Amino acid sequence: MTVASRPSPSRLRGGRVTLAHGGGGRAMRVLIDELFTSVFKPDSAEDQARLMTPALQQPGARLALTTDGYVVTPVEFPGGDIGKIAVCGTINDLAVGGAVPLWLSASFIIEEGCDIALLRRLVASMAREADAAGVSIVTGDTKVVEKGSCDTVFITTSGVGVIAPGDDLRAEHIRPGDVAIVNGMLGDHGATILAARGDLALSAPLQSDCRSLGHLMQAVLTACPGLRAARDATRGGLASALNEMAMAAGVSVELDESALPIRPEVRGMCEILGLDPLYLANEGALVLFVPQAEADAALAAMRSVPAGQGAAVVGRAAARGTVPVTMRSAFGGTRIVDMLVGEQLPRIC
């Protein structure tokens, strides 16, 4: 660490970010030092992070790289904030591919006038989540844009991880007869954000499920050599993730409605607004496919970590039928679970 952070008192004047903080001069240096490098503690002050890990030196090991931009209103909500999501989301995109997540970059686009105390909270939240997941935030960038050009703060994170030799998770490997398993409650994040926006006048004791899934995926990989594929069910929810996987694999997936873990509060909110919990966003939920023979091992492995306490078998793959995903309702009927068109809009009445 070559860029020393000064002890308090803070050199950041005023409580808000100004355009000067993005101008490339002294004000920007102070912002970056105090807000970011003093917390993330990168190894190098150079313009690039330089990375090495023993895992990479094994023959057959591969790098995994992913990137994602995060925008969410409000930026802080029950169970998380945009910083936590920016770390967990990118970690999860690496993890579901079987990679051990190791390094992140973080790029901030900050709106003029953004509260510096808020930024401090977001950065602390990112550092906390990265530490817990065993990931380092090794490089980053900061831009400040005029008021109105972005909404408080946008964060883009890229992540690099290592896939162990021989591991090759992909949806194409799913076979008829395989079992679909989720790690826990569905729709909590989407419902929390809807409620947190405050324009529904609905209050529910809900929390986002925002969490890292790296440890969970490693536990399943160890316990289930036959693990086929996994996806995190973020935007578009479980329905969209399953549609993508089923189409890639050339199979059909039948869900069992009565097996889906969905909180009564989330179902109630969906009933009122005319939304379908299968399409609500999650930030800490994944679905994975294993051969039937490994289903119990996968469930046990998932339940051995906190993020998998609610693991449940929710469906199974079958030979390709007329549509990728169907659901058998508790009522005995079967319906199609299609891809979402656009976004879900609340109904009139």
Add this chain to the structure above:
Amino acid sequence: MRYVEEFRDPKAAKGVLGAIARVAGDIGATAQDSVRIMEICGGHTHAIFRYGLDRLVHEGIDFIHGPGCPVCVLPMSRVDECVEIAQRPGVIFTTFGDAMRVPGSQKSLGQAKADGADIRMVYSPLDALDLARRNPAREVVFFGLGFETTTPSTALTLQQAHRDGVGNFSVFCNHITVPPPIKALLDDPHMRLDGFVGPGHVSMVIGIHPYDFIARDYGKPIVVAGFEPLDLLQSVLMVLNQIRDGRAQVENQYARVVPEHGNPLSLAAMADVYEVRPSFEWRGLGEIDASGLRIRDAYRAWDAEEKFGIGYAVGRAPVREPDGCECGAVMTGRIKPTACPQFGRGCTPDTALGALMVSSEGACAAYWTYGGARATEAAQ
């Protein structure tokens, strides 16, 4: 979720399905010579498909989907008028989310928003009134839309605006009423309907007597129904029982919510703010006499049609529907969505020609969402 699960109980459903099959058999209903029951409300259409009721009931029961989706019956010309108001300088146009994707002849409200109009989604007309209070320099317009279910909330909002003198707020009124289009359908010599499942939420406001003419003048049974699968199945059974017994009555299956005489407070607010228009244009049905509501003179200052000199305030021409679009025939139950030549081809939720494909209560959207590719194959 209590009071909901009970109405989704598979065991109870089995019993009702069995009873439906027995009565259907008694009256000789077959797949070829079916009993045609129209569910008027779009919410019922979706519940039927969501739970697969159309495939669970006896093959002699044919669900005909009625004109009860407020977004679907909105003519293109009205969407165009919305877009025109929204694009005026200084206007904040507010709407329920459902209406954002409905195609106009040029663009939808969603597209107008992308083009720069200030269009915002609200969950209640009161949110729009708040927006007006917080933006005194702007003109806030609420897109008042829907049957008797949503009309009372718009009426109460206008009463508040009037009382508090909020001058920069107005309502573009497209409120419509359920009974007139039903009468229009019953007068159509090409329509054969054997009975009706009546709307639940509308009836919560207006009660069950506005449907008396259906039984009295046309001799058809109607049962006001709730929205859970067991509600619907029980209502179908009640319609069939009436047919078997040779009765035609207005019955109330949804008595846990629908009072016989409706909600007096809502009805009073509606009567204070609205009067019946001489006629109103419905998509696929054309102008129907006395089927829409307009804002009374006492509230004229809050009537967007008057304020902006648009719509029925200045005389208007209907807009021609896109070629090959059969929304009208689907909406009136003359054909099933899959019989429309555009279904799944020129018209999908991504490339909708008509509102029936985009509204959450539209019959085409229901066929597509819950019947998807299978329905398309059936059409081919």
